[in-house]
Ligand code: B12
């Protein structure tokens with residue numbers, strides 16, 4: 001079958017492949033299908049540009065991945081494809097389809113929705129369509145029949161070692177690596193066990209209840225073979241693990257760190273950690289193996305907001321110690337923060353600034369709290385009447401929450417001077433550059449120019465001029481909050 005995968009990516013920065021589509025694509029290719037990717041990450045977003053690609057392929061199945069921010073654009077792409085190719089079967093997967101399947105299936109040109117991990121479900125769907133069969137009993141797949149939704153239960157979650165290696169060749173992966181100044185991304189686990197109230201993992205855990213272990217790891221040997229394969233095929237300088245929380249299993253980390261230098265060699269890597277999963281010993285081992293940076297969530301300096309509202313369950317001392325140990329281990333640190341959290345006050349934000357000053361991270365990121373569907377904080381904001389719109393299309397520039405204690409302009413102002421406030425005493429040059437950059441990033445043409453400059457290697461030039469890597473700070477900022 002001719003299967004078109006669609007990545008309706010619209011965010012300006014950072015630019016990364018969809019590991020989900022790479023996984024789904026690998027399965028489909030293994031099954032012998034002809035697979036092509038339509039990727040809007042680097043442009044080509046007009047109807048004409050999209051249809052030119054579609055026309056050269058003439059798909060029988062269109063598979064799209066959607067997150068909340070690109071849901072509307074993704075649905076628009078399906079509309080224009082369906083208009084010219086009425087018999088194409090359309091399947092929607094990804095995080096938004098998983099947390100909002102009814103809404104997704106209610107869209108005019110959506111035939112099926114994949115709830116949760118799609119590796120095996122897509123294999124079954126493609127087999128069924130290829131045989132010309134009609135069966136609405138496929139686990140994970142929700143169908144539409146005579147205007148009614150037919151849900152199906154979840155299947156057991158797959159063992160990651162039994163899945164094929166994600167097919168990065170569907171993407172122009174070298175272009176992504178170059179855009180990131182030589183960084184290749186990889187996922188080595190799926191799932192995160194923590195209950196943070198703003199994160200979709202909590203909902204996913206609920207959806208997968210009874211379907212086996214939610215948190216799964218690629219075995220160290222398989223993972224290293226995958227990294228080695230990427231290193232041999234592409235030109236890169238660094239690996240970025242996009243795992244939600246890389247530091248969950250100390251024994252696995254130990255094995256990974258023992259083998260990484262021998263199998264992969266001297267290739268620095270960045271991970272996401274969660275303060276309460278990281279020990280001093282672990283950081284020492286990671287540092288020796290080549291871990292160049294660890295990203296960790298601080299989120300809020302106020303204990304009540306951090307632990308009761310966000311359910312982060314970590315003390316100030318834990319945060320301070322962990323950032324300190326990372327420095328001891330020679331690992332750069334990146335602190336994720338949020339402002340505009342429900343019930344937060346100006347004093348609480350000041351506490352966040354104070355805590356960041358204490359830990360003095362090498363990089364700092366802050367985002368304005370956005371409520372994502374499927375999370376307890378989304379339900380809270382909805383109940384309280386704080387949602388300005390269901391979804392925010394621009395997580396970085398805007399929020400869908402109207403905070404009772406702040407106007408959106410106030411929050412933007414605080415966000416723009418957040419880095420400045422933290423670094424103004426310790427790193428004044430970086431503090432001022434950060435301030436200017438932040439003020440400009442609200443203008444789309446600047447964001448565009450900035451993306452182009454990063455892609456053209458301007459970041460490297462800036463690094464030479466400024467050892468404090470200020471530009472990196474603002475770029476990473478846009479990643480938002482994770483572990
Ligand atoms: C890497 C990453 C990114 C990368 C790549 C994004 C991408 N599209 O893959 C970049 C940096 C671009 C990014 C940007 C953003 N991200 Co992000 N990101 C992640 C992260 C950490 C890992 C994603 C991943 O690779 N997972 C592993 C793969 C294997 O899983 P998957 O993509 O879900 O795919 C599986 C299934 O969903 C399904 N599937 C997926 N697509 C399809 C399609 C079909 C047809 C089928 C059948 C199945 C299927 O099968 C796949 C394999 O099992 C996740 C957290 C997470 N745990 O998922 C956050 C996450 C997806 N991001 C999030 C957010 C908020 C953002 C931003 C909005 C932030 C911003 N600053 O603008 C943007 C939005 C970009 C976008 N539209 O995706 C939220 C999304 C919440 C939401 N409701 O949308 C998440 C869930 C973080 C969180 N914990 O809350 N992100």
Ligand code: SF4
Nearest residue numbers: 192196199244482483
């Ligand atoms: S915010 Fe981070 S630690 Fe919390 S559940 Fe999500 S990925 Fe896990």
